Structure formats: C-alpha cells, structure tokens
Amino acid sequence: MNAWRWALFGGLAAVALAAGLWVGRETLLPDTPRVGQSAGALVGIALPDVDGKSQAMTQWSGKVIVANFWATWCAPCREEMPMFVRLQREHADKGLQFVGIAVDDAGKVRQFAQEINLNYPALIGGYGAMELSKTLGNSLMALPFTVIVDRQGRIAHTQLGPLKEEQLTRIIGHLL
Amino acid sequence: MAAGPNLLPAEQAFRLSARVLDPSTLEVRYNIADGYYLYRDKLRMSVEPPPAASGAPLLPPGQVIEDAFFGKVQTYRGLVVVRVPLSGARPGTGLTLVADSQGCADVGVCYPPQSQRLALKVPAAGASPEPPVEAVPAGKSFFN
Numbered sequence: 001m002n003a004w005r006w007a008l009f010g011g012l013a014a015v016a017l018a019a020g021l022w023v024g025r026e027t028l029l030p031d032t033p034r035v036g037q038s039a040g041a042l043v044g045i046a047l048p049d050v051d052g053k054s055q056a057m058t059q060w061s062g063k064v065i066v067a068n069f070w071a072t073w074c075a076p077c078r079e080e081m082p083m084f085v086r087l088q089r090e091h092a093d094k095g096l097q098f099v100g101i102a103v104d105d106a107g108k109v110r111q112f113a114q115e116i117n118l119n120y121p122a123l124i125g126g127y128g129a130m131e132l133s134k135t136l137g138n139s140l141m142a143l144p145f146t147v148i149v150d151r152q153g154r155i156a157h158t159q160l161g162p163l164k165e166e167q168l169t170r171i172i173g174h175l176l
Numbered sequence: 177m178a179a180g181p182n183l184l185p186a187e188q189a190f191r192l193s194a195r196v197l198d199p200s201t202l203e204v205r206y207n208i209a210d211g212y213y214l215y216r217d218k219l220r221m222s223v224e225p226p227p228a229a230s231g232a233p234l235l236p237p238g239q240v241i242e243d244a245f246f247g248k249v250q251t252y253r254g255l256v257v258v259r260v261p262l263s264g265a266r267p268g269t270g271l272t273l274v275a276d277s278q279g280c281a282d283v284g285v286c287y288p289p290q291s292q293r294l295a296l297k298v299p300a301a302g303a304s305p306e307p308p309v310e311a312v313p314a315g316k317s318f319f320n
C-alpha cells in the first residue's frame with residue numbers, strides 16, 4: 001500500500017472508530033425522553049391510591065400535570081410538598097394537577113397526607129415507580145423527582161431534587 | 177435537572193466494605209462521600225447461610241438531627257465502622273453479609289433503601305483476617 005492509501009485507510013478507521021463510539025454512547029445511555037417529547041410512559045399508567053383504588057393518569061388529560069415522585073423516608077421530598085398543596089389550591093381552576101407518586105407503602109403515605117392536608121392524589125407506586133422515573137430521566141433513581149407535563153401530554157420539565165417555588169411558578173405559568 | 181449532574185450513584189456515595197475479623201466478629205465499614213449522609217436507624221446487617229448468624233450491630237452514636245416527621249434521628253457522615261457479633265461461623269469457611277442502608281445528599285435528594293451482599297471469608301483458626309472486601313457498584317456508569 002502506498003502512502004495515500006495508508007492515509008485513506010487510517011482516516012476511514014478513525015471515522016469508523018468515532019462512529020462506533022458514538023453509536024455505543026447512544027445505546028449505552030438510558031433512553032431519556034427529552035423536553036417536548038411525549039410523556040406517554042407516565043400519562044398512560046394507572047396506580048392505586050392510598051385506599052387501593054386504581055387511578056388512571058388519563059383522568060387528568062388536558063391539564064398541566066406536575067407528577068412528583070416522593071417517599072416519606074425522603075426529608076427533602078416532604079419539605080417541598082406543603083408548597084405543592086398551596087399551588088394546587090391556587091391554580092386548580094386553571095387546570096393545574098399535582099399527582100404524588102409515592103415510592104412507599106400506603107400506611108405511611110396516608111399518615112403524612114393527613115398531616116399536611118394533602119389536596120391532590122397520592123398514588124402508591126412502590127419500587128416500580130422508581131423504575132418508571134428512571135425511564136423519564138431519573139437515572140440515579142433518587143428522590144424527589146418531578147416531571148411536568150403540558151396540556152398536550154408532552155414533557156415540559158424534569159427535575160431531580162427539590163423545586164424552588166419561583167421556578168415552579170414560572171414553569172407552570174407558561175403552561176397554564 | 178437541578179441536582180443531577182454532580183450526584184453520585186448510591187453505591188459510590190456510600191461505599192461499603194467488610195471483613196470477618198475472627199469467627200465471632202464482623203467489621204462493616206461505610207465510607208460516606210462528602211455531602212452525603214446515612215441514617216443510623218436504617219442500617220441492618222445479617223449473615224447467611226446458617227448456622228452462621230449475627231447479633232445486633234454495635235452502631236456508634238451518630239449526629240442527632242430533628243426530622244419534622246420522624247422526630248429525632250441520627251445520621252452518619254465520613255467513615256462509619258460497625259462491629260457485628262457473629263455466632264456459628266466456622267473458621268476457614270465463607271459467609272455472605274447482607275447490609276441494608278439508606279441515605280441522602282445535602283443538595284436535597286435521597287436514595288431509596290438499598291440492600292447489598294458481600295461474600296466474605298472467615299479466617300482459619302490462628303490466621304489473620306482477610307483484607308476488607310469492597311462492594312462492587314451494581315450499575316456501572318458509562319462515564320466512569
């Protein structure tokens with residue numbers, strides 16, 4: 001092989017390697033729906049509430065949904081929930097719907113819900129909810145994790161860690 | 177994702193290692209990364225298979241914090257060394273530690289309770305303890 005053939009071979013090899021790495025990266029990373037994509041994995045499910053009654057997420061179709069994955073064993077989760085209760089009360093008539101998805105058992109969830117006068121549904125997801133949150137971008141599977149869905153059922157925002165009130169108010173203000 | 181990019185996976189935030197010091201003593205260590213903490217009352221340790229059995233872990237006192245829902249709770253930061261009394265462990269054989277823990281990061285996220293298993297060796301009679309065995313992270317990150 002002469003010099004230019006070697007150069008061509010080397011160049012093609014480099015391109016192939018880069019492509020392989022790129023493909024590898026795409027396939028190895030979790031499949032995370034991005035903002036603007038369908039929240040079908042979330043809005044298509046049904047989970048039991050604290051009384052064991054199945055609640056389909058589709059009952060809130062057309063509303064702005066703030067789905068908050070939480071647990072009683074997660075102090076930062078509990079700390080932000082009274083703010084959610086207040087915003088639910090203030091914006092319910094504009095079509096805002098908070099939905100709590102607890103990675104927890106019903107007894108503890110009921111107790112905490114009573115303590116803070118929870119005014120939005122508390123669904124019991126168990127550990128399966130952790131897996132669901134992973135498909136929505138919570139690759140560390142930590143809590144709290146919140147997914148905001150617009151009226152068209154698209155993901156508008158995902159967040160691991162607590163939401164600040166002004167940030168949440170701004171996001172839902174754009175969507176309501 | 178506000179808290180996402182710099183957070184460690186739980187098994188890296190709370191690095192578990194353990195060794196059997198002698199047939200009646202197991203030593204469990206959690207090396208907790210800066211900015212993370214474990215709950216003392218969520219630590220559970222047991223061994224299998226029978227006849228090996230463990231007694232109540234000797235948990236050192238933690239830092240007391242006031243939790244609005246659970247009241248006073250104790251947390252650990254940095255290095256925690258827990259001794260666990262053993263019975264029925266035969267010298268020179270293997271046993272499995274099952275260690276449950278749960279913790280959080282100061283940035284405001286908590287990890288679900290995790291249960292980890294470590295295969296350990298009981299030193300033969302008169303032999304020194306084996307080096308500590310470290311838990312292998314369950315999920316390897318593509319970036320590490």
